[in-house]
Amino acid sequence: MRNLRFIPVLIGAILGIAVIIVAFYFIFLDLFVDLWWFQSLKQEPYFWLRLLYRFFLSGGVTLAFFLIFFFHFWIASRYLGLNPPDEVLADLDKRRRFQRFADVFMGDSVKVYTPISLVLAVFIAIPFYQQWDAALLYFFGQSAGVADTVYGNDVSFYMLSYPIYLLIQKELLTTAVIIFIAVGTLYWLEHVFIPNQNKEYHIGAKIHLTVLVGFIVLFVVWGFMLERFSLLYSHNHAPVFFGPGFVEIYYQLPLIWIGIITFLAVAVTACLFIFSKEHRIKAPFLVASAAFLFAWYLPNVDSIPNQIQRYIVNPxxxxxxxxxxxxxxxxxxxxxxxxxxxxxxxDINVNAAEDITTWSAQKRFENIPVWDREFLIDSYQQLQVIRPYYQFLSVDEDRYFLLDHIRQVNLAAREVNISKLPESAQNWENTHLRYTHGTGAVVSPAAQDADMPLVFYLRDLNMSSQVGLSTKNPEIYYGEGKYDYAIVPNKLKVKGLEVGKGSEVGDQNVDEKEYTGQSGIPIRSLFRKALLALYFKDERIFFSLGVSTEGSKAMIRRNITERVNAITPFLQLDKDPYLVMTKDRFYWIQDAYTISKWYPASKPAADDYLEGDQPFNYIRNSVKIVIDAFDGTVDYYIADPSDVIINAYARAYPSLFKNMEEMPVELQKHLxxxxxxxxxxxxxxxxxxxxxxxxxxxxxxxxxxxxxxxxxxxxxxxxxxxxxxxxxxxxxxxxxxxxxxxxxxxxxxxxxxxxxxxxxxxxxxxxxxxxxxxxxQVNGPAQVEALINQDPEISAQFTLWDQSGSEVKLGRMVILPMGKTVLYVQPVYLVSTKVKIPELRRVIVSMGNEVVMDKTLWAAFDRLKQRFLKAASETGGTGTAKEAAPQ
Structure with a gap:
């Protein structure tokens, strides 16, 4: 029996330990790993500041609502039972029952109302937990210097303050109504539990209820005031225009003001009727109520605004x-x-006989992109992947100073992807310890000659280049692919060497050096090793002999989009981050936007331009983000200092954002x-x-x-x-x-x-x-393509190619304004139906109504020039068009 006494203690201890373990796993484990990760990025101050803001705003709002609920319940407890009738005080039994009632509602109110107030506070504060970033903008926002023409408010009020005002008004009104109902119910219950209780409320209770009614009235009026601004987001006139119109400003807005006035009248007359015997007259209250209901109902009657629209606006x-x-x-x-x-x-000279002779600089044609990236990606995959554990995910466009002037190029990162290895090779060690990174990139000029092998400025795993392109650290640990975590350096390497490019060691391809970057969470101890194993739900991290506590680091969130979103979820990211090559390493540049749906009277964006589905009617490319492909460092540069949203975030997080002038010049050249x-x-x-x-x-x-x-x-x-x-x-x-x-x-x-x-x-x-x-008349792409199809020489050549297992594909038409002329360039590809390697076979050049096709841009342009000069000589130099372009 004596041992049975310890069973409750043992059960309590087990439950306590279980609660601690669960709390640690679901709360503190993520907190620890996130802290280590931000430390590895040298952004620990930002981590703590963001956590502090979230805790301060969420906790502060919860505390504020808890105090509001508790204060009113406590006030109610002070007035309950203070007005007993004489017969209650005279009767001993009734006096005891009254005393028990008073003890419960007055002496023990803390025990009763504290948990109730806390639960209600959490319930009311939930929307604030979800929109705490909006509250941050409110506190750190400043004026934009642009006012709307309807109400005269600065547009920053609508983008930064108005959303949080809507939320606060709604929650305060809900709180006031809940308290009024709860307190009123308590006062009513007093009459139920105490027989023969005096029907007249205590003066303190009357004042309390009057104050609560006043708050309800105040918050309702505030809601009406905020409703005025909702007219700025009207869609009633779409697709002609957006925002308020004649009906909204001259019909709906006056109704809102009438609603405010009549509601105040209802509130005043209601208070007089309920709490004052001397002024208890029904007529004023009924008249005010009828007027308010009429004003409140009118906006729901479509016939009136429809008639205004029909007889006043439409004519x-x-x-x-x-x-x-x-x-x-x-x-x-x-x-x-x-x-x-x-x-x-x-001004346009259709045939350009006078201007065409001025186009003598061949460098104009060395940057006209005749390779579309949609076709080029297939060529890269076939010619430059080389090893089965590499892939090209996208092709980017950029420019580099090569061969004496700036040249436009296409480039793509050679990223790691082990999904094409034999299934037996896709094991834990290969995934996380060996095949940890991609190697280098491929670069080719945008302008190339047709019917020739694809020219490369940078190629192969040894980073071969005939134009001087090179980089010290070609490894790509962070990219656009779906990367799992990696642990480097580790003890599986032969003399510290990693799978990748370079020479052969047995059946293994190895790099010439181990990882020396600063990226990753250092695995300094068995404790960290165990926590990371728990975090990834993978015990092999802890038991693997290849993972060292002396130098190994865990790389997580290696997809650059996931990485940036984990740091700054309040920024909207462009769909196309692009690669930049420097003398030291590769970088990714990610354009980021600040958006809002609250810009007054602006047309909403109609399409899904950005990742996600957030509606917006305001956008700024306010941030340029640079991600180091070698060590994962993320730097944020403010590209648009005039944006009120990014300025608010910059004031909230001063350690996160940098000025554009602080970006290295080598990277600025590639924005x-x-x-x-x-x-x-x-x-x-x-x-x-x-x-x-x-x-x-x-x-x-x-x-x-x-x-x-x-x-x-x-x-x-x-x-x-x-x-x-x-x-x-x-x-x-x-x-x-x-x-x-x-x-x-x-x-x-x-x-x-x-x-x-x-x-x-x-x-x-x-x-x-x-x-x-x-x-x-200036030809558009469809008209130029019609001219191409009508050309007998070109049509015959297309027919000849478009057979024997090949298919002719026309690339993107490049349209360039040059002087007083417009130049059209269209590449012609031949794609085999068996091996998807597109081949650039010809380049079509058009100007005015002339079309020529040749193997090089310069040759095609030279032929075009000869045609115009001949036409000019035949017409006496007038250069008139032969015929109109097809429609």
């Missing part, structure tokens, strides 16, 4: 909606950073305008370049993306000299657009990052629109 749409369309235009251009676009009215951002901006600008409301309403000048073979011509990169800086070629994005439902070219958009004032490497993004006059 005079431009006159009635003009200021609101202008508001939408200005807001959208600001929200998508399109306010400062430079527009050039471009670029993001492709997805430019595509999205041009899609918006296609309509919103019509800044006059009358033209905006007519939509006569709306553009669309140029279309060929039922596919949009997406923006593409091009390196060329636009004459902005002497003999300096810019790396730009080009985007052609046509009128809606037409094929002729309307404009060519060019996005550049060149600082045209200093001609240096300062990052200064901007967009230039080369706009063609409406009275001039």
């Amino acid at each position: 005079n749409p431009v006159k009635a909606e003009k200021p609101f369309m202008q508001f939408n235009i200005d807001a959208t251009l600001n929200a998508y950073d399109l306010k400062n676009i430079r527009v050039i009215d471009q 670029r305008y993001p492709r997805d951002l430019f595509y999205m901006q041009m899609k918006v600008y296609a309509k919103y370049h019509q800044t006059i409301p009358e033209l905006f309403y007519e939509q006569a000048e709306t553009w669309q993306f140029a279309n060929v073979r039922n596919q949009e011509v997406r923006p593409y990169y091009q390196t060329m000299d636009f004459g902005n800086c002497k003999d300096l070629e810019e790396f730009v994005m080009i985007n052609p657009m046509t009128p809606v439902s037409r094929d002729n070219l309307s404009m060519i958009g060019v996005a550049s990052i060149l600082d045209k004032e200093t001609c240096g490497f300062n990052y200064k993004p901007g967009i230039t629109i080369y706009k063609f006059r409406k009275e001039v």
Whole structure:
């Protein structure tokens, strides 16, 4: 029997240990590993600061609501039972029952109301736990210096403050209603538990309930005030324009003000009726209630605004909606950073007989990209993967100073991928200790001659280059692939050598050096070894003799997108990070955006431009992120200091973000305008370049993306000299657009990052629109392709190639504004149906209505020039067009 006494103690101890183990596994284990990981990135201050903000905001909100609930319950407990009738005090039994009631609700209130208050506080604070980042923006935000034209508020109020105000108002109103119901119920229960209790409430209880009603009224009125701003996000006029219109401002907004006034009247008359016998008159309360219900119900009656729209707005749409369309235009251009676009009215000489002789610089053609990355990836896979445990995931475009001037290139990282090894080789040691990284990259010029083997500037595992490209640390431990964790260096290597490029040791390929980078969580002790084994649910980490506690490091989150998201989940990432090669190592540059759905009256983004599905109507390419492919270091550089959102984060996390000037110059040379951002901006600008409301309403000048073979011509990169800086070629994005439902070219958009004032490497993004006059016919891609198909020589050659197991594929059409002419270049590929190695067979060059095909750009252009010169001599130098282009 004596031993049985220890059973409850033993059970309690076991349960306590179990709780500690579970809490450690689900809470503290992740905390430890995350801390070690941030320490390895030298971002420990940011880790603690972010954790502190989250704890402070979440804990502070919970504490605040707990104190609110507890305070009101405590106040209620002070007034319960303070007004007993005389017969209760005279009767001994009734006095004892009253005393027990008073003891429960007054003396023991802490025991009763504390857990109730805590549970209610946690329930109310849950939305704040989910939106604590929004609260951070509220506390650290500053003015943007741009005001909306309806209410005159700075736009930063809507993006940084308005969302948190909506949340606070909703939760405070819910809290006030819960407290009023709970406290009112307690006061009512007093009459139930105490017989013959006086029906009149104690004066303190009356004041308490009146104060609670006042809070409810205050929060409801605040909700009405915030509802005014919701009109700025109206979709009622889509697709013509977005934001408030005539009906919202002149009908719905006055109704909101009437609702505020009538609700206040209801609250005042209700309080007088309930708590004052002297002023207990039903008529004022009933009249105020009827007026409020009428004002509250009217917005739900569609017939009235429909009639306003039908008889007032529709007969005079431009006159009635003009200021609101202008508001939408200005807001959208600001929200998508399109306010400062430079527009050039471009003169066009269709046949270019006068201008073509000025194109004598061959370097113009050394940067025209005739290899599409969609075709090039197959060639890289077939020719340069070399080993089965490597892969190319994507091809990037960039420019490097090679062979005496800047040349545009394609490049791709050779990343590790063991999925194609024999299944027996895909074991734990090979996955985590041996095949730990990729090796080098492949680089080829964007402009190449057709019918020739693919030229490489950098190739093979030994990083062979004929143009001087080299790097000290070619290993790629962090990339775009789906990487598992790796542990390096480890004891499995032969003399510290790793699987990869280089010489052969038995049946094993080895590198010439072990890992010397700073990346990874150091496995300094058996304790860390055990925790990492528990974290990865893999006991082999602890028991493996290859994992050393003296020098091994655990590399985790090696996918660069996952890595960046783990550090800064509040940034939206571009879909296309790109590789940069320096003398020391490889880097990934990731464009990151700040977005908001709260910019007033701005057009919402229609497509899924970014990773994820968050709706937004404001975007800035505010951050450039540099990820070291060798040791995983992540650096954040602010690219747009005018963005209010990134400025708020920069003030909240001063140790995280750096100024653009701090980026190494070697990396600044490789910054670029993001492709997805430019595509999205041009899609918006296609309509919103019509800044006059009358033209905006007519939509006569709306553009669309140029279309060929039922596919949009997406923006593409091009390196060329636009004459902005002497003999300096810019790396730009080009985007052609046509009128809606037409094929002729309307404009060519060019996005550049060149600082045209200093001609240096300062990052200064901007967009230039080369706009063609409406009275001039400029061929679009579909029309040029029609000319190609109509050419007998080209058509016959296509027919000859398109047989015997081969298929002719036309690549992306490159459209370049050059002088007073427009040059069209289209590569022709031959793809075998057996081995997917595309072959560049010819290059088609077109200008005006002339089309020629040859093996090199220079030869094709020379033939084109001869045609124009001959045509000019035959027409006496007028250079008139032979015929109109096909429509």
